[in-house]
Amino acid sequence: MGLLLLLHVLLVAAAATAPAADAWGKEGHYMVCKIAESFLTKEASTAVKELLPGWAGGELAETCSWADTQRFRYRWSSPLHFADTPGDCEFDYARDCHNTKGEKNMCVVGAINNYTAALKDSSSPFDPTESLMFLAHFVGDVHQPLHCGHTDDLGGNTIVVHWYRRKTNLHHVWDVNVIETAMKDFYGNDQSTMIQAIQQNITVGN
Ligand SMILES: [Zn+2]
Numbered sequence: 001m002g003l004l005l006l007l008h009v010l011l012v013a014a015a016a017t018a019p020a021a022d023a024w025g026k027e028g029h030y031m032v033c034k035i036a037e038s039f040l041t042k043e044a045s046t047a048v049k050e051l052l053p054g055w056a057g058g059e060l061a062e063t064c065s066w067a068d069t070q071r072f073r074y075r076w077s078s079p080l081h082f083a084d085t086p087g088d089c090e091f092d093y094a095r096d097c098h099n100t101k102g103e104k105n106m107c108v109v110g111a112i113n114n115y116t117a118a119l120k121d122s123s124s125p126f127d128p129t130e131s132l133m134f135l136a137h138f139v140g141d142v143h144q145p146l147h148c149g150h151t152d153d154l155g156g157n158t159i160v161v162h163w164y165r166r167k168t169n170l171h172h173v174w175d176v177n178v179i180e181t182a183m184k185d186f187y188g189n190d191q192s193t194m195i196q197a198i199q200q201n202i203t204v205g206n
Pocket of ligand 1: 068
């Protein structure tokens with residue numbers, strides 16, 4: 001399915017890369033997917049709509065935080081939201097893509113590979129709707145810079161900072177605070193205005 005590639009391309013344009021807790025908050029994931037949807041071909045869009053659950057109301061973006069809500073139900077999925085490195089800033093798939101038990105491919109890069117493969121393969125044992133929702137979420141996550149951070153600070157989660165007057169951590173600043181503040185200060189707290197502005201700033205061809 002070419003739609004996966006498109007999804008990825010557009011997400012690269014929209015954001016940046018990855019690690020420990022959630023990744024973009026609800027707004028971030030919604031916006032990433034909303035922008036991604038506008039890049040889908042008609043064929044890809046139809047394929048996506050066919051896989052969406054009823055509660056999505058035909059909108060991929062509505063499902064893009066679903067993976068964060070499944071962390072307790074699917075405990076194995078927690079390490080799939082990030083890919084941290086030991087500190088040399090050079091992600092090495094063979095060395096770094098594993099969960100705390102050392103099981104391979106259990107990081108956001110492995111998850112993107114596996115769910116992409118699952119969506120391309122109609123005989124895959126994975127539920128295609130869940131594969132799509134996981135993929136749409138993880139492609140967003142991998143572009144949050146601190147979801148590809150350092151293992152020693154859990155992708156910035158242990159770095160305490162102040163965002164204006166609020167005490168928080170660096171990971172959360174990237175997930176939520178930057179987006180919230182930008183939306184408030186520059187876009188009148190209107191998500192669709194912010195989405196449009198980002199769309200207009202996407203350059204084609206890189
Ligand atoms: Zn996530």
